[in-house]
Amino acid sequence: MIDHLWPEIWDTALYIYNNPELGGEEYQAAAYLRKIMEKHGFEVISPYLDIETSFKARIGATKPVIFFLAEYDALPEIGHGCGHHLIAGASAGAAISLAALKEYWSGSLVVLGTPAEETTGAKVALVDKGAFSDCDAALMFHPGQSTVINISSQALEALEVIFSGFHGHSSRGERGNSLVSLVSFYQEALNYKKAFYPEQQIDGVITSGGITPNLIPQKAVGKFYLRAITTELLKKTVQDFRKMIERIAEQNSTQVIIKRFEPRYLPMQTNAALAQVFQEQAKTLGVKMDMQQQYIIGSMDMGNVSWLVPAIHPYLPLGKGKFSAHSQEFKKMAGSPEGEKTMKLATKALALTALELLLKPELVEKIWQEKAGSGFTL
Ligand SMILES: [Zn+2]
Structure with a gap:
């Protein structure tokens, strides 16, 4: 199904790549994503929770509710030097591919547009405003330099x-x-x-x-x-x-x-049981994920999500993983056939992970058994 829909999925990422918008100003990206989600039967609320360039696209009305998170902000001067168009493309792509197979699973899928990751981190506001209240698992990927999943950020x-x-x-x-x-x-x-x-x-x-x-x-x-x-x-x-x-x-x-x-x-807390599901699915696609815990030097608003619900933020390498993010070289690679390859792999692994959760309620139970972080005050 992903192969069948791929031209449309890759076009979505390319559109965002070619129209880079700064955090909080991603009007064109949000509008484009809204259009594609509606076309594939999702009900879309946009703007969502008073965050202008956020949106929520949902299909299904029952549990479990699997969230795919879509980032789509660019950097000043560099454009998509962090490859967030690939994140949006993979999340939207996984969701519409599964929607096409709706008769085979029960539950709900949500694509949540999470703007401004590089600056004001809308996931923090979305967490505070209750956007994740019915979320059973939050999935996304990030292009990077290595194949790691069990990460913790600062x-x-x-x-x-x-x-x-x-x-x-x-x-x-x-x-x-x-x-x-x-x-x-x-x-x-x-x-x-x-x-x-x-x-x-x-x-x-x-x-x-x-x-x-x-x-x-x-x-x-x-x-x-x-x-x-x-x-x-x-x-x-x-x-x-x-x-x-x-x-x-x-x-x-x-x-x-x-x-x-x-x-x-907050620091990212990877849900190990959920990471394992992703790892197994990636393996079926020929990718060996490194399960060793890794500290990422840097911070992400996905951290705040991970303290609330089971979440993963795996990295898949862009090209040979030689270039570090926020560089011109990384940007070039992210818009090339190498970027497309990475995104296709991510789309498939995310879709298969969600499908596992939709088909096996015991897995959802298992990921929730893992103890979440305690409260955080400063
Ligand atoms: Zn990034």
Whole structure:
């Protein structure tokens, strides 16, 4: 069935690839996906839960309810350098292929459009707004460098730091200079990263540091991503971060405000039983998945989904897996026949995994038996 529908499935991915849209602005991608889902008998709500470029496409009214998650945002300047068009194509493709076989299974399929993975991570809002309340399993894939499935990602806190102080002529000296405070902190953050990488990380940019050399800016602003491999460690990173900033502000007679500017990401917790189903299905397609647990240096909004429902986020290699994501080379590969090959494999493995769950209720029970994460507070 997938082979039969393939031209339409690949066209969907290519359309998104050729019309890259930034997170939160994926109007064309969402509209195109809506059209294809409706054509194949899905009922579509769009926008979904007040998230403008999100949508929910559903077929069936009974349990179990299997979710395929579709990302479709691009990067500034690079376009689809993370290959999210392949994610959208594989998720939509798996769902419409199974819909064509509806008489052979019972349950429901949902394709959930999850915008802005690279920035504000709509999955976080979708989790908070109850989008997963009837979800039995959440499936997606990501193109990458290797064939891994049992992954865990880093927790992420996004904090903006606003130092303020004396506003006037630069000849006055350095006390009360907001930019000096920010630069001192930036230097300390680099040392912190050096000492604790990769378990804990602080990365930042200066977003506002003045206009002209002879005027001390009233404000100096930086944005920082704090990451850690567990929520407990992230809590410590945030505490260390605050302490460093408050000490520097005080030493330098400046004031400081710290505020979150993007949602917090939880670390990905792969559901091992669900991963095993995917692994077995991938094997029937000739792909050996590495089941070893792997820490991904980086964060994903799928982490928040994984704390709520059984979820997987396997990686399948793009081409020979030589290029790292967010690069021009990766983008080129993701739009080539190699990208098509990877997506076709992912579409089949996702469809077969969902079909297993739809046909075997005991598998759904098994994946839910795995203990989900405990609550998370900072
Ligand atoms: Zn990505």
